[in-house]
Amino acid sequence: MTILKNRLFWPAVILVALLVVNMFTSNQFITVRDGHLFGTLPDILRGSAPLLLVALGMTLVIATGGIDLSVGSVMAISGAVACLLISDLGNQNSVGSVLLIIGVAIVVSLVLGLWNGALVAAVGIQPIIATLILMVAGRGVAQLITDGQIINVQSSPYATIATGFFLAMPVAFLIAVGAVVLTVLLTRRTALGLLLESVGGSPTASRLAGIRSRRITVMTYVVSGGLAGLAGLIYSANIKSADSISAGNLIELDAILAVVIGGTALIGGRFSIAGTVIGALLIQTLGVTVVAVGVPSKATLLFKAVIVVALCLSQSATFRQKVFGRIKPRPATAVRAEVPA
Amino acid sequence: MGEPSPVLEMTGIRKVFPGVVALDGVDFRLFPGEIHALMGENGAGKSTLIKVLTGVYDIDGGDITLGGAAVRFTGPLQSQKAGVSTVYQEVNLCTNLSVAENIFIGREPRRLGRIQWGLMRKRAAELLARLDLNLDVSASLDTYSLAIQQMVAIARAVDVSARVLILDEPTSSLDASEVEQLFKVMRRLKEEGVAILFVSHFLDQVYEVSDRLTVLRNGKLIGEYKTAELPQVQLVEKMIGKELAVLDDLENKAQRTRAKTAEAAPILSATGLGRTGAIAPFDLTINAGEVVGLAGLLGSGRTELARLLFGADRADSGTLQIDGKDVTLRSPQAAMKHGIAFSSENRRTEGILGELTVRENIILALQASRGWTRPIPRRKQDELVDKYIKALQIRPADPEREVRMLSGGNQQKVLLARWLITEPRLLIIDEPTRGIDVGAKAEIQKLVAELSDGGVAVLFVSAELEEVLRLSHKIEVLRDRRLVEELENTEGVDADRIMQTIASGATS
Numbered sequence: 001m002t003i004l005k006n007r008l009f010w011p012a013v014i015l016v017a018l019l020v021v022n023m024f025t026s027n028q029f030i031t032v033r034d035g036h037l038f039g040t041l042p043d044i045l046r047g048s049a050p051l052l053l054v055a056l057g058m059t060l061v062i063a064t065g066g067i068d069l070s071v072g073s074v075m076a077i078s079g080a081v082a083c084l085l086i087s088d089l090g091n092q093n094s095v096g097s098v099l100l101i102i103g104v105a106i107v108v109s110l111v112l113g114l115w116n117g118a119l120v121a122a123v124g125i126q127p128i129i130a131t132l133i134l135m136v137a138g139r140g141v142a143q144l145i146t147d148g149q150i151i152n153v154q155s156s157p158y159a160t161i162a163t164g165f166f167l168a169m170p171v172a173f174l175i176a177v178g179a180v181v182l183t184v185l186l187t188r189r190t191a192l193g194l195l196l197e198s199v200g201g202s203p204t205a206s207r208l209a210g211i212r213s214r215r216i217t218v219m220t221y222v223v224s225g226g227l228a229g230l231a232g233l234i235y236s237a238n239i240k241s242a243d244s245i246s247a248g249n250l251i252e253l254d255a256i257l258a259v260v261i262g263g264t265a266l267i268g269g270r271f272s273i274a275g276t277v278i279g280a281l282l283i284q285t286l287g288v289t290v291v292a293v294g295v296p297s298k299a300t301l302l303f304k305a306v307i308v309v310a311l312c313l314s315q316s317a318t319f320r321q322k323v324f325g326r327i328k329p330r331p332a333t334a335v336r337a338e339v340p341a
Numbered sequence: 342m343g344e345p346s347p348v349l350e351m352t353g354i355r356k357v358f359p360g361v362v363a364l365d366g367v368d369f370r371l372f373p374g375e376i377h378a379l380m381g382e383n384g385a386g387k388s389t390l391i392k393v394l395t396g397v398y399d400i401d402g403g404d405i406t407l408g409g410a411a412v413r414f415t416g417p418l419q420s421q422k423a424g425v426s427t428v429y430q431e432v433n434l435c436t437n438l439s440v441a442e443n444i445f446i447g448r449e450p451r452r453l454g455r456i457q458w459g460l461m462r463k464r465a466a467e468l469l470a471r472l473d474l475n476l477d478v479s480a481s482l483d484t485y486s487l488a489i490q491q492m493v494a495i496a497r498a499v500d501v502s503a504r505v506l507i508l509d510e511p512t513s514s515l516d517a518s519e520v521e522q523l524f525k526v527m528r529r530l531k532e533e534g535v536a537i538l539f540v541s542h543f544l545d546q547v548y549e550v551s552d553r554l555t556v557l558r559n560g561k562l563i564g565e566y567k568t569a570e571l572p573q574v575q576l577v578e579k580m581i582g583k584e585l586a587v588l589d590d591l592e593n594k595a596q597r598t599r600a601k602t603a604e605a606a607p608i609l610s611a612t613g614l615g616r617t618g619a620i621a622p623f624d625l626t627i628n629a630g631e632v633v634g635l636a637g638l639l640g641s642g643r644t645e646l647a648r649l650l651f652g653a654d655r656a657d658s659g660t661l662q663i664d665g666k667d668v669t670l671r672s673p674q675a676a677m678k679h680g681i682a683f684s685s686e687n688r689r690t691e692g693i694l695g696e697l698t699v700r701e702n703i704i705l706a707l708q709a710s711r712g713w714t715r716p717i718p719r720r721k722q723d724e725l726v727d728k729y730i731k732a733l734q735i736r737p738a739d740p741e742r743e744v745r746m747l748s749g750g751n752q753q754k755v756l757l758a759r760w761l762i763t764e765p766r767l768l769i770i771d772e773p774t775r776g777i778d779v780g781a782k783a784e785i786q787k788l789v790a791e792l793s794d795g796g797v798a799v800l801f802v803s804a805e806l807e808e809v810l811r812l813s814h815k816i817e818v819l820r821d822r823r824l825v826e827e828l829e830n831t832e833g834v835d836a837d838r839i840m841q842t843i844a845s846g847a848t849s
Binding site: 189190197209212270 | 651653672673674677683685690691692693694695696697701704705706708709710711712713714715716717759
């Protein structure tokens, strides 16, 4: 019974169900070809990397009671910076130069995160407004960097981070897994997780307990920016170009959804990284499944919405009690009826 | 005098929460035209019983009869319709609306769908006149004091349904004259035949206004008594189930240890420390092992003074010395580095983190001072937490329970534990005993005395003079955001002496 009460039970069930559907609809769910995994499942894992990374950062931000709407724009900027620098290289296949450029793009993203964090924690602007600024302005900045063009690159080391394989696994997915493991270690092996949850629970009470609330808040936005930057690199490496318009477009909404499905409340406080991972995988799988089962493209968004509504309802205790909970009180009522008799 | 039949009768009420039996076969009767006090420590089941009565909780066993008919409430609305109205500790009204609007919100007199404003104001005025209140009913509610707001809430409750009125801690934020005014209203309603259930932590008030009382302890019924026939001491014994030796022990303790602390080295000394708009510049020295009491009315600057010493607010004038060295406290962390701890009066908003567990709440301050990179090892955490759960008798003794599930007194103990594990040299506690029961109160007072014996300095802020007098070595009296007098707590000093100062300002 306790497993049924776990908040992640239903999302996990739906995720498995969607994967099972894919097993039957796809020609090749999972096989080994040329020494690496191939098929729908590895595709889902690979494709989910950007969302996983963004949702991971979003989890930390939401845990402090904030929100980061600028992640899509940060993705665009980071991709633009990387592609611009790579296209200027004499030898685009130089591994050292590409690694250096990746480093530069991530530093830029961290700085963008710092900007968000400063607006929220130092200036005191509401997170939704503070990050909206970069959400809107960031795409403009990305377009300025690329001069309004789509910059194409021909760099195989760069493409590797999106489409390559390592130990038979997609590199992009391994990067995401690495980020998840790092974040779990960072938050649960240190006291950061507790302090984050405390700040999310009540910034005032946390300050009076001696926690540097502001510093912690800023840190979450910096991490979110960095992870979004990494996601932007994977996205642009996948299409081998910097597309400032569509890179990370609306990804903030999917990321927020992944976090909420994972059981982290938008008001802040307790957060679950495992939940976010399930949430992000679920959203990615849903997107693939919708296409695979042949839902007409005009109806895909609506179909997705229906699944999400069902999922959210399944997580609502009140709703569950209304629909399934009738079974329990009845025996109690029956006992009571016997008393006066 | 033949007993009339009760308007409300609850028998064998049972309510179980996961892991806890909150109410275990409790009986409760309420007669028309009586004021009935519900007594018990925090966690005794008072709140649960009230929530059962108001339909917030469904019961797991037992029967409720209202006006002779069996009822079962599944929601607050239902209970209200049946004639049970509640006025809670925090006033649940819209302060931005007018008095009349507040009284009739949701049930405005209408004609053809239009609200009849004139009739509404007239009826509101009549209703308030019944309670001897003469207010401008079209004025916005926030122009009136909290006490008046509370009475407006009562007027509304009585008008909605007048059979049973529940007053949950109505006096906790009122001053003496406002309490008198409230009692007048309660007596008036009693004469009209309303049955009033009254919950208060102030024993004197219970004795002044109630006719009968019911005592609960640990979810069980201890008994129902006529107030006049049960001496206060016996009542307290029934509530906490143990002798009051603890409190007697504390008497004169302050005087006994005085000689030692007066000579001890000062931990902290403030000279002309102040903050514009919060507290006028003051001088204050606190020695090791000394208990300094802060007395004064609500809003006299007690909390503001305490916050300056913890760096929660920054001083804009004067100097502060800790161990003889000039320091500036820019933040709580800075104060904590000097061994200062501060437990806020606003337990819920500035103290506990409801969603976190007892363990997490207790280790929070220690962890914060170590920084996030140096987590306290889990074994060490469990050790510390277990130790303080035992020492402070935190109930339930479950470190993994969310703190919001605990009663007020136990939440307060968790807060104290949070600061005690940081081993402070100066502990500032703001209203640690407000809204908690006698038993927990005595335990907290005892703890303060023990800390002082162990060499910890305590700045004790409380609105209750008796408590300040019992514990403090010296007492700082505040009035209108100004420290007006410092009194050594010697033989001649009593509550009257302090009240004189509060009333008349500095005597020097």
